[in-house]
Amino acid sequence: MRVKADKKGQSQRILMSAVNFISQHGYANVSLRDIAQDAGVVLSQLNYYFKNKEGLFVEVVKTVMRKYLVEIEELIQRGSTAKERVNDLISYFSSTLKDNPKTFRLLFDLSNMAMWSTPFRDLLNSLFDDLARLIERHILPLCDKDSRLQNYSPNAIARMLFGAMFGVSIQTLLNDEEDRLPEAMAAIGAIL
Amino acid sequence: MRVKADKKGQSQRILMSAVNFISQHGYANVSLRDIAQDAGVVLSQLNYYFKNKEGLFVEVVKTVMRKYLVEIEELIQRGSTAKERVNDLISYFSSTLKDNPKTFRLLFDLSNMAMWSTPFRDLLNSLFDDLARLIERHILPLCDKDSRLQNYSPNAIARMLFGAMFGVSIQTLLNDEEDRLPEAMAAIGAIL
DNA sequence: TTGATATTAGGACACTTGTCCGAATTTCAA
DNA sequence: TTGAAATTCGGACAAGTGTCCTAATATCAA
Numbered sequence: 001m002r003v004k005a006d007k008k009g010q011s012q013r014i015l016m017s018a019v020n021f022i023s024q025h026g027y028a029n030v031s032l033r034d035i036a037q038d039a040g041v042v043l044s045q046l047n048y049y050f051k052n053k054e055g056l057f058v059e060v061v062k063t064v065m066r067k068y069l070v071e072i073e074e075l076i077q078r079g080s081t082a083k084e085r086v087n088d089l090i091s092y093f094s095s096t097l098k099d100n101p102k103t104f105r106l107l108f109d110l111s112n113m114a115m116w117s118t119p120f121r122d123l124l125n126s127l128f129d130d131l132a133r134l135i136e137r138h139i140l141p142l143c144d145k146d147s148r149l150q151n152y153s154p155n156a157i158a159r160m161l162f163g164a165m166f167g168v169s170i171q172t173l174l175n176d177e178e179d180r181l182p183e184a185m186a187a188i189g190a191i192l
Numbered sequence: 193m194r195v196k197a198d199k200k201g202q203s204q205r206i207l208m209s210a211v212n213f214i215s216q217h218g219y220a221n222v223s224l225r226d227i228a229q230d231a232g233v234v235l236s237q238l239n240y241y242f243k244n245k246e247g248l249f250v251e252v253v254k255t256v257m258r259k260y261l262v263e264i265e266e267l268i269q270r271g272s273t274a275k276e277r278v279n280d281l282i283s284y285f286s287s288t289l290k291d292n293p294k295t296f297r298l299l300f301d302l303s304n305m306a307m308w309s310t311p312f313r314d315l316l317n318s319l320f321d322d323l324a325r326l327i328e329r330h331i332l333p334l335c336d337k338d339s340r341l342q343n344y345s346p347n348a349i350a351r352m353l354f355g356a357m358f359g360v361s362i363q364t365l366l367n368d369e370e371d372r373l374p375e376a377m378a379a380i381g382a383i384l
Numbered sequence: 385t386t387g388a389t390a391t392t393a394g395g396a397c398a399c400t401t402g403t404c405c406g407a408a409t410t411t412c413a414a
Numbered sequence: 415t416t417g418a419a420a421t422t423c424g425g426a427c428a429a430g431t432g433t434c435c436t437a438a439t440a441t442c443a444a
Contacts (some may be wrong), residue, residue: 006238008372010422026308031263031400032315032401041422042196042422043424046402047404048422073316076378107309108303108304111304111362111389112304114366116218125367125370128367148243152375154374155372157380159372159376162363163357166359166362167355167362168351168355170303170355174303174306174307178219178270180345181348183344184349184352185352190344223431224433234392235432236434245431245432245433264401305427
């Protein structure tokens with residue numbers, strides 16, 4: 001019998017260590033040895049379970065993305081008006097940014113890799129599609145029909161709204177001192 | 193007398209090659225040897241003129257940032273109304289994104305590095321500060337006083353606007369097929 | 385022309401990286 | 415219990431990296 005500290009199986013422990021390390025130091029700054037050591041596993045196991053570094057990161061992203069999307073999909077349907085729902089979404093971004101920025105770090109890291117690698121680009125685009133679709137379906141239909149935004153397609157508006165949250169999130173993550181940023185995030189709610 | 197293809201001096205040629213290569217393949221994916229070869233220079237010259245890889249990249253960023261800021265500062269003062277000026281800014285983002293995305297690639301690459309490195313973070317924050325200040329000074333004072341955005345501070349609004357452009361830019365750069373993105377960029381103009 | 389300084393050149397160095405291989409060990413159905 | 419498959423282990427490997435060092439060469443004022 002083994003030491004048996006591995007109730008979850010090695011592949012899961014590797015995955016969790018990878019999530020933590022990569023979201024904390026960035027994909028480019030983390031070696032497979034770092035992850036193996038943190039997971040209490042031998043290096044070659046990473047290649048056994050995940051073909052290579054890229055494969056591991058793909059799995060990391062998929063894991064985090066799943067949780068992320070489920071949370072947002074639930075949260076975005078709570079409010080009964082468009083404004084309420086947008087504000088719920090904004091609150092979610094703000095509090096996650098404050099209390100648990102790991103997810104965002106990972107997302108931004110992925111955005112960068114997507115810039116130079118096709119498989120990652122596809123991965124990220126599908127995430128953006130999903131998020132835009134969520135806004136498009138659960139928020140925009142509740143909007144006033146006389147909004148000055150009605151000249152634009154729902155998809156464009158959704159992507160603009162998400163873009164605003166994304167852009168402000170980056171600024172927030174990169175600048176802790178600037179205390180106007182939560183306010184900037186809140187101001188997005190006034191767009192609709 | 194030498195071959196004399198280097199009117200600009202080696203340090204300038206290195207810098208220009210670095211700008212091109214890094215904005216095309218990303219800082220992490222470019223080696224000093226790549227840059228040296230492209231510049232027609234021996235490897236050790238990069239360490240002679242720029243202390244190390246990080247120092248070179250700092251210079252690259254400063255160079256591009258300067259040009260970037262000058263262009264925007266000029267352009268943002270053309271229009272006579274807030275709406276005009278915002279639209280000028282949006283047009284600039286759109287056309288640059290389309291015709292010369294190199295600058296943006298570099299900016300996004302820097303954003304990622306800023307996530308993990310303090311000196312780069314400082315560099316990027318100062319750029320964001322400058323851009324926000326530009327919007328704050330040259331656009332917001334021309335706005336209607338009855339705008340629904342008046343509950344928020346000018347700085348917050350400026351950062352929100354810039355964030356929106358930044359966020360939509362990323363989506364654009366990462367997704368050529370989605371043709372709603374120019375529209376999303378244009379929709380930002382309706383915020384004010 | 386001379387001599388000090390700035391530049392260029394070529395190569396070596398130490399180190400880290402991802403990947404892969406073969407052998408031990410464990411697991412578990414037959 | 416047995417034996418085949420799955421897993422774990424340790425180590426080696428080649429390739430690529432940034433950095434540094436020393437010698438050659440060019441520059442240009444005195």
